[in-house]
Amino acid sequence: MMGASLSGFEIGAMPPQLDQALLRQLIDVEVATVGHWRAWGFCDHRIQRLVPGRTVAGTAVTVACPSADNSALHKAIDLVRPGDVLVIDRLGDDGIACIGEGVAHAAKCAGAAAVVVDGPCTDSAALRKLGLEVWSRGISGRTTYTRGIGGRINVPVSVGGVVVMPGDAVLCDDDGVLVLPPHEVLSVATLAIEKQRNGARMLDMVSSGESLARHSGAAAMFRNGDQ
Numbered sequence: 001m002m003g004a005s006l007s008g009f010e011i012g013a014m015p016p017q018l019d020q021a022l023l024r025q026l027i028d029v030e031v032a033t034v035g036h037w038r039a040w041g042f043c044d045h046r047i048q049r050l051v052p053g054r055t056v057a058g059t060a061v062t063v064a065c066p067s068a069d070n071s072a073l074h075k076a077i078d079l080v081r082p083g084d085v086l087v088i089d090r091l092g093d094d095g096i097a098c099i100g101e102g103v104a105h106a107a108k109c110a111g112a113a114a115v116v117v118d119g120p121c122t123d124s125a126a127l128r129k130l131g132l133e134v135w136s137r138g139i140s141g142r143t144t145y146t147r148g149i150g151g152r153i154n155v156p157v158s159v160g161g162v163v164v165m166p167g168d169a170v171l172c173d174d175d176g177v178l179v180l181p182p183h184e185v186l187s188v189a190t191l192a193i194e195k196q197r198n199g200a201r202m203l204d205m206v207s208s209g210e211s212l213a214r215h216s217g218a219a220a221m222f223r224n225g226d227q
Helices: 020-026 071-079 101-110 124-130 182-207 212-216
Strands: 009-011 056-064 084-089 114-117 133-136 151-153 157-159 162-164 169-173 176-180
Touching: 009 071, 020 056, 020 169, 020 182, 056 071, 056 157, 071 084, 071 101, 071 151, 084 157, 084 169, 101 124, 114 169, 176 182, 182 212
Parallel strands: 009 151, 056 084, 084 114, 114 133
Antiparallel strands: 056 151, 056 169, 157 162, 169 176
């Protein structure tokens, strides 16, 4: 049950975790493949991973943190389950980092698969060594404090222009972050994997001398389509 206190904190119920078989299928999908046909669910391209690494897919646990206060994030880490992705709305602040070595270490110990934050991170060298997958808007030396101002957990949030609901599927790779409603994961993953197979076949054909323009249909759009 969701409830709000006079202190400005609110905690919603933990969402059901996505089926592991479904996540294993989703993790074979490239974010950019989905971008070939889908126009929504992609977080702003300036939210990038800290260092190149593996693809991550998990269940969204959402947090809304006011600019200088990390209290809600600390509490959310107590609730995280193995495989969850912490998705953090910074409520418009893009200068103060709420993710650093201590918070990332706690999130990794809790089993978080990744952190996606609509703001900067800090302690970048330590985060690279730690190995927790982090997507953020760059790096900052300014950090949050446990101030008790307020915050919300497991409520709808806005991250990189995308509305993220608790329990949504989050797919993260070197090309960005994609958020999908649970009921759309199977159809998106199935189509994306088929497109990736077709793409691999196209690469083989081009390697064998076939024209990319003819394969894609671009050649037919020109008056002299045989050139």
